[in-house]
Amino acid sequence: MLTVNNIGKVYNGKIAVDINELHIQQGEIIGLAGNNGAGKTTFFRLILDLIRADRGEILSKEKSITQNEEWKQYTAAYLDEGFLINYLTPEEYFYFVGKLNNLSKADVDEYLQGFTSFFDGAILKSGKYLRDLSKGNQFKVGIAACMLQNPELLILDEPFANLDPSSQSRLIQMLRELHEKRRMTILISSHDLNHITDVCKRILVMEKGRIINDMQTSEDTLHELEAYFKV
Amino acid sequence: MISLLLSHQWKAFWRSRNAGKSVAIQIFMGFLMLYLLASALLVGFAVKAIIKNVVPGQDVVIVFCGFVLYYFAFDILMRFMLQELPTIAVQPYLAHNIKRKQLVHFLNWRSLFTFLNVLPLILFIPFSITGIGKAYGASVAIGFVVSIISLCIFNHFLILYVKRKTVISAWWMVGFFVTVVLFMLGDYFGIFSLQKVSAFLFTAILHNAWLCLVAIALAAAAFINNSRFLYNNLYIEEMTKSSKAKTSSEFSWLQRFGNIGDMIAVDLKLILRNKRPRSLLMLSVFFLAYGFIFYKQTYFEKNMLGMILMGGIFITGMFMASFGQFLFAWQSVHFDGVMASNINIKTFIKSKFYLLVAFSTIAMLVSLPYGFINWRIIPVQIAAYFFNVGIHSIMCIYFATRSYKGLDLGKAATFNYQGTGSAQWLYSLAIFLVGIVLYLPLGLLVNPWAGIIAVGLLGLISFLLQDWWIDILTKQFMLRKYKILEGFREK
Numbered sequence: 001m002l003t004v005n006n007i008g009k010v011y012n013g014k015i016a017v018d019i020n021e022l023h024i025q026q027g028e029i030i031g032l033a034g035n036n037g038a039g040k041t042t043f044f045r046l047i048l049d050l051i052r053a054d055r056g057e058i059l060s061k062e063k064s065i066t067q068n069e070e071w072k073q074y075t076a077a078y079l080d081e082g083f084l085i086n087y088l089t090p091e092e093y094f095y096f097v098g099k100l101n102n103l104s105k106a107d108v109d110e111y112l113q114g115f116t117s118f119f120d121g122a123i124l125k126s127g128k129y130l131r132d133l134s135k136g137n138q139f140k141v142g143i144a145a146c147m148l149q150n151p152e153l154l155i156l157d158e159p160f161a162n163l164d165p166s167s168q169s170r171l172i173q174m175l176r177e178l179h180e181k182r183r184m185t186i187l188i189s190s191h192d193l194n195h196i197t198d199v200c201k202r203i204l205v206m207e208k209g210r211i212i213n214d215m216q217t218s219e220d221t222l223h224e225l226e227a228y229f230k231v
Numbered sequence: 232m233i234s235l236l237l238s239h240q241w242k243a244f245w246r247s248r249n250a251g252k253s254v255a256i257q258i259f260m261g262f263l264m265l266y267l268l269a270s271a272l273l274v275g276f277a278v279k280a281i282i283k284n285v286v287p288g289q290d291v292v293i294v295f296c297g298f299v300l301y302y303f304a305f306d307i308l309m310r311f312m313l314q315e316l317p318t319i320a321v322q323p324y325l326a327h328n329i330k331r332k333q334l335v336h337f338l339n340w341r342s343l344f345t346f347l348n349v350l351p352l353i354l355f356i357p358f359s360i361t362g363i364g365k366a367y368g369a370s371v372a373i374g375f376v377v378s379i380i381s382l383c384i385f386n387h388f389l390i391l392y393v394k395r396k397t398v399i400s401a402w403w404m405v406g407f408f409v410t411v412v413l414f415m416l417g418d419y420f421g422i423f424s425l426q427k428v429s430a431f432l433f434t435a436i437l438h439n440a441w442l443c444l445v446a447i448a449l450a451a452a453a454f455i456n457n458s459r460f461l462y463n464n465l466y467i468e469e470m471t472k473s474s475k476a477k478t479s480s481e482f483s484w485l486q487r488f489g490n491i492g493d494m495i496a497v498d499l500k501l502i503l504r505n506k507r508p509r510s511l512l513m514l515s516v517f518f519l520a521y522g523f524i525f526y527k528q529t530y531f532e533k534n535m536l537g538m539i540l541m542g543g544i545f546i547t548g549m550f551m552a553s554f555g556q557f558l559f560a561w562q563s564v565h566f567d568g569v570m571a572s573n574i575n576i577k578t579f580i581k582s583k584f585y586l587l588v589a590f591s592t593i594a595m596l597v598s599l600p601y602g603f604i605n606w607r608i609i610p611v612q613i614a615a616y617f618f619n620v621g622i623h624s625i626m627c628i629y630f631a632t633r634s635y636k637g638l639d640l641g642k643a644a645t646f647n648y649q650g651t652g653s654a655q656w657l658y659s660l661a662i663f664l665v666g667i668v669l670y671l672p673l674g675l676l677v678n679p680w681a682g683i684i685a686v687g688l689l690g691l692i693s694f695l696l697q698d699w700w701i702d703i704l705t706k707q708f709m710l711r712k713y714k715i716l717e718g719f720r721e722k
Contacts, residue, residue, distance in 0.1 A: 048571040052713035072573045082720070083568030085497060087504040087640070091479040099493045100573045127477050129504065149573065 001026045001153060001185045002047065007056035009042060009209075016042045018209040019056075024187070026152070029179045031196030032189035033225060034206035040189040041079060041157055043206070047187075048077055048155070060153070076151035078142035078159075086131035090123050090141050093130060097145045108148065115144050118170050136162040143171065147178065154178065156188045160195050168195065175199050193229065197222045232329065236337045240344075264346070271350055275357035292363060292437070293430060300429030302351065303382050308411060310347055310390040312513065316398070317341045321465070335461045339454070342391055348383055355379045367437055374440030378433075381446035388453035392460060490574070494582035495589070501561055502554070505640035508561060511553055518549035519594065522601045522608075531605055536679035537670055539608065540686065543615030544666045546598050548623050551590040555627035556634075556658055558583055563637030563719035570716060577705045580628060584701060587624040588694075591616060614687030618669070621694030623662050625704070630658040632708045635718025 004022035008015070017039045024030060032040050045051045047058055049065045057064050060071040077083070085093055098108040112124065122137050130138060139162045146154055160168050176199060178184040190196045196203060197217055205213035205228065213228070215221060274281070282291045321334050356376055364372035396403040418425045436442045482499060485492035502508040525542025529535075554561075562569055569579070595616040602609040669689055674682020693700070708715075 045567075048567075050567055050570055050713075050716050069575060072571070072575075075571075077571050079567065082565050083571065085501075085562075085565050085568065087501055088497070089477055089479045092481070092500070095479075095481070096493060096497060097572065100490065129477050132477075 001028070001061065003059040003062070005056050005059070007046060007058060008054050009039075009046060009051065010054055015039075015209040017046060017053075019043070019211055022204075022211065022214075024185065026185055027179070027183040028202055029175065029186040029200050030188070031200030031203045032187065032206060033191075033193065033196060033203060033229075034189070035191075035229070037208075038206040039209040040206055042209075044077065044079055044155055044157055044187070044189070048075070048079075071153075074152040075155070076146035076149040076153070077155035077157075078139070078146050079155075079157040081135070081138050081142075083142055084130045084138060084145075087129050089129055090126065090133070093141065094145060094148060097148055101149045103148070111148055112144070115140075118144070118167060118174070120167070136164060136167070139163060140167065147174070150182070151184065153185045154187070156186075158190060159188055160190050160192050172199050193222060193225045197225065232333050233337050233340055236324065236329075236333075237340060240341055267346075268349065268353060271353040272357070275354045276361070278358040279362055292366060293434060295358060295362065296433035296437070297426040297430035299355070299379070299382075299433055300425050302354070303386055304414065304425060306347070306351060306383075306386050307390060310386060311394065311407065312510075314342075314345060314347055314387075314390055314394065316391065316394055331462060331465055334465060335458050338461060339388075339458060343387065348387060351379060351383045363437070371437055371440045374436055374443040375433075378436055378443040378446040381443065381450040384450040385446070385453045388450075388457040392453070392457045395457075395460065395464075488585075490578050491582040491585060494574070494579065495586050498561075498582070498586050501640070507638070507640050508554065512550070515550035515553065515594075518553075519546060519598055521549070522546055522598060522604075526601055526604055526608055528605065531607055534679050536607075536611060536683055537667065537674055539611045540615055540670055540683060541663065541667065543608075543612040544618060544623070544663060546601075547591050547595045547612060547616045548619040548662065550594055551587050551619060551623065551627065552659060552662060554590060555587055555624075555631065557638060558587075558628060558631035559715060560631075560634060560636060560638050560719065561640065564640070566637075566716060566719045570712070576708060576712075577701060580705050580708060581701055583628055583631075584624055584697065584704075587627055588620045591619040591624070611683055614683045614690070615666070617687045617690030617694065618666055619690070621690035621692070622665065622669075625693065625700045626658070626662060626665070628704050629707060630661075632704065632711055632715070635711075635715055637719040637721070 002022070002024040004019050006021065007017060007019050009017040032043070034040050042051070046053055047060075047065070049071075052066075057066070059065070060075070063070060065071050085096070088096065094108050094112060095105055098105070098111075103111070112119075119140060123133070123141060126133070130141060133141065139159065143156065143159060146156070159171060163171060172195065175186060175188070179186055188196065188200070201217050203213075203215050203217055203221060203225070204211050205215075205225070215224070278295060279291050282289075282294045286294055317338060321338055324334060324337075356379065359372055359375045359379065363375050393403060393407055397407070414425075417423055480500075482492075482496045485496045485499075488495070502512055522542060525545065526539060530538045559566065595612060598612065599609065601612065666686060669686045670682040672682070673685045
């Protein structure tokens with residue numbers, strides 16, 4: 001699905017991302033762990049072609065993401081509020097994203113039915129623009145809009161950080177389902193070691209832009225991670 | 232306490248993210264302000280000479296008295312458009328141990344610092360002293376000056392109140408404009424004469440200087456009214472946005488254009504739902520009125536079509552230019568999202584192109600009635616329109632691919648230079664120059680009409696080549712995409 005070849009990005013002499021080689025297979029569910037400044041978000045931005053790499057390249061389905069735009073058709077991502085069009089209502093935003101992916105209004109409505117409990121009555125018909133929603137609810141809109149696209153590759157940055165506990169466990173369920181039923185490739189980052197070891201089958205630990213550990217999740221993973229992040 | 236809070240505002244002004252970033256713009260703005268103030272001062276001192284020239288043989292002071300209310304009527308309109316409500320400034324203090332009354336005072340003081348309050352003083356006080364003081368004595372001059380200052384303060388707080396009310400209910404806006412229009416019509420059709428009222432009131436002050444107390448009372452009433460309103464409604468939530476539920480809307484007529492139509496619909500919502508582009512839209516109504524300045528009969532008599540063409544380019548292209556100078560920057564906050572979503576870059580560029588064309592088309596249609604002044608305006612304006620949709624639009628998008636500064640949609644448009652870089656300044660200059668350069672060779676050597684036809688034809692041809700242009704623009708955009716994204720992410 002994704003191949004990373006010797007990618008590097010430096011900001012003001014400081015290494016932000018420096019990954020020699022990374023392969024991600026179709027249908028993998030991968031967690032990215034690392035402290036602030038480890039380069040997780042920068043790495044995601046590189047995958048989405050939002051920043052130019054200093055060296056190396058990223059291939060999505062064997063095609064360079066900088067050379068063509070095909071990846072956009074099967075990739076959905078939510079990194080931060082910068083992905084929302086903040087002066088639209090949630091409905092308008094969903095319909096817009098739906099339209100970009102050839103979904104009719106009826107399709108979108110039907111799809112959103114499945115999010116009723118996740119939204120908890122605070123999003124649809126709330127009479128607010130996205131900019132007036134709380135950060136957690138904005139995140140829910142972003143996540144739902146990603147899933148709406150039924151992508152092959154889903155990228156979420158810190159999806160658990162702004163969610164309430166019930167929404168966190170609902171999200172975990174949804175991610176599992178997407179992975180098992182639709183074979184979706186999922187890439188998430190999180191500070192919450194419990195959550196990612198819970199959901200992800202493979203975990204990448206990043207530090208100062210490098211992937212310093214690449215492990216398959218097992219029973220010991222959580223302990224290993226906790227030991228690594230202990231101060 | 233209030234002086235401490237005001238000192239925070241002073242710091243906020245100088246430490247804002249944009250201050251100091253581009254010294255050139257600061258200096259330019261400084262000069263512009265100085266120039267404006269100097270001009271006003273010059274007018275202020277030349278009142279006597281001006282009046283003598285315009286209406287010779289009349290008592291200068293009486294004519295001056297008749298004019299004062301006109302100015303303040305116009306001042307109300309200007310304030311309604313330009314004056315800002317400094318409500319947000321109070322937000323960080325609400326939860327602190329500061330009395331509500333002090334906060335209201337702070338807001339009132341803070342609001343006074345605007346050039347709109349300096350302008351009338353500079354315009355009127357010089358003559359009040361030199362003209363009136365000489366003829367009627369010092370006490371009358373003082374009474375006059377006090378009246379002017381009081382009227383200024385009256386307008387200031389009246390408009391603050393009205394504008395705060397319009398935030399809460401749109402009916403206040405309707406009411407305000409209906410009142411203004413009724414006044415204008417009443418004056419125009421001679422039902423009453425603002426000039427006579429003004430002359431009557433101010434000559435009364437000339438004879439009884441103590442009448443300025445009435446003006447002071449008016450100012451005090453407006454001040455107290457505004458303070459009371461603020462005191463009772465000091466909730467940020469209620470003051471900054473209406474509590475009305477936001478409804479989803481769509482422009483179904485745009486849907487038939489597929490993705491391009493959807494993106495245009497989103498752009499239209501951007502304009503209507505955000506403060507800065509919305510105030511730009513309101514200003515653009517003024518741009519349409521520029522025809523009364525540019526379209527002069529003398530230009531037709533002397534066959535100076537170049538001037539008419541300039542006016543035409545301005546009128547049919549000004550909203551396009553002022554919106555287009557931030558073409559991508561409007562979306563800077565969510566540009567990451569736009570670039571990562573399933574939007575083809577070419578479609579994206581195309582949607583911007585059609586949006587600009589639509590702006591120009593609307594401006595052209597709305598300004599067609601200028602043809603009543605002189606039918607020749609219409610063909611010139613159509614040539615200008617072709618120039619705008621064919622050449623200006625392309626240049627606009629090209630310059631947008633070279634502008635890397637984001638902006639905040641929530642701020643008002645006037646005197647807001649956030650997101651302005653050298654590209655924008657060059658751009659505004661370039662479009663008018665290009666239009667004139669295209670006109671001049673044939674216009675001067677052959678015949679003014681030949682020049683007009685050349686401009687129109689070139690515009691039309693360029694418009695028909697749009698697919699070719701859009702390919703080039705897409706490539707240009709791709710070249711600088713990362714730089715644009717990086718610039719927009721930097722707040």
